[in-house]
Amino acid sequence: MKVLTLNTHSWMEERPLEKLQQLVKQILEDDYDLIALQEVNQRIDSQQVIDPPNFHPTNDQFAVHEDNFAYLLVQQLAEQHATYHWSWAYNHIGYDLYHEGVALLSKQPIKPEAALVSKEQNPADYRRRVVLLGQTSVGELPVTAASCHYSWWTETGGxxxxxxxxxxxxxxxxxxxxxxxxxxxxxxxxxxxxxxVCNSSLHLQDSFLSAKKRTGEFTVEKAIDGWGENQEKLRIDYIFTSPELSIDHYQILFDGKQTPIISDHFGVAVTVDQKN
Known part of the structure; x- marks a missing residue:
């Protein structure tokens, strides 16, 4: 299976529609089975979409708007005959303009759950954090996937x-x-x-450390939103898996090398097999 995660930075990017097209192109080329996206935004004042195609709502689903980044992404993929089931969960207000959230895309149907994991519950507060869980399948293998965007270690109750x-x-x-x-x-x-995370009772493996082959490592290489003083190369975007999955290849994408920079974060893609 092929898996991708990316903090999209969506509408905060310059030329966002061009970068959306570049993301579509990469998904079509590598044919990912499962995709997790963060900072998936929509304008507060844009129009609501009724029954978006292939959308799987959570029990307390926040309305999807016509400029929702994941909605547009799935639409453009469908135009290229690539069908993805998807779900989106609201986190908080971003930049005073957007409903900010996280998304999951899967080739197979998703049974989603939006789990509030932060102490903060105010939907306007940036400290409110929701993990989007999805029961889905990759081929014939059932998996539990999660798209996460957490607070900093230094944040009180973070x-x-x-x-x-x-x-x-x-x-x-x-x-x-x-x-x-x-x-x-x-x-x-x-x-x-x-x-x-590494010492968790869930016994998760870091795909970077477990991979048989690695192409790149870091996901942030400059000062970005939330890391305004950063001067280091950082690995803060991850794919963790259960140990029964074998990580064949860990790859950094959208870093300006083989693929264009489309966000203030680079993407992480892994190729995964089930161990015999």
Whole structure:
């Protein structure tokens, strides 16, 4: 199976429609089975879409608007005869203009759940965080996928609390797990969020460390939103999986090398096999 995660930065990017097309092109070329996206935004004042195609709502679904980044992405893929089932969960207000959320795309139908994992519950507060879980299949293999966009370690009631809540929920989900997204915690920082995930009772593996082949490593290489003072190369976007999955290839995308830069984060793609 092929899996991709990307913090899209969607409508905050310059020339966003051009970059949306570049994302479509890459998805068509590599034919991903499962995709997790973060910072999937829509304008607060745009029109609601009624019954978007191949959309799987959560129990308390927030309305999808006509400029929802994932909605437009799925539409453009469908125009190229690539059908994806999808779900989107609202997190909070972003930049005073947008409903910001996370999305999952799968070639197979999705049974989604939007799980509030933050202490903050105010839908306008940037500290409100929701993990989008999806029961789906890759080929004949049932999986539990998650698209995540967590708070920083330094935030009061931030990552440590959010991961604790996530972990409690995932303990009751069927394996294998594929947990993807922007964790806002660098792999280089000892005894912080990254270590908390690696030492989890879920026994997750970091696809970068487990991969038989690696192409690239870091997902942020400059100062970006939320990391305004950063001068280092950071790995803060991850694909964690259950250990029964074998990671063949870990690859950084949208870094300006083989693929264009389309966000303030680079993407992570992995090729995964089920161990015999």
């Amino acid at each position: 990552f440590a609390y959010e991961w604790q809540q996530t972990e409690a929920i995932l303990k009751h989900c069927p394996s294998p797990l594929i947990i993807m997204g922007d964790f806002n915690n660098p792999a280089s920082a000892a005894e912080t969020g990254y270590e908390l």
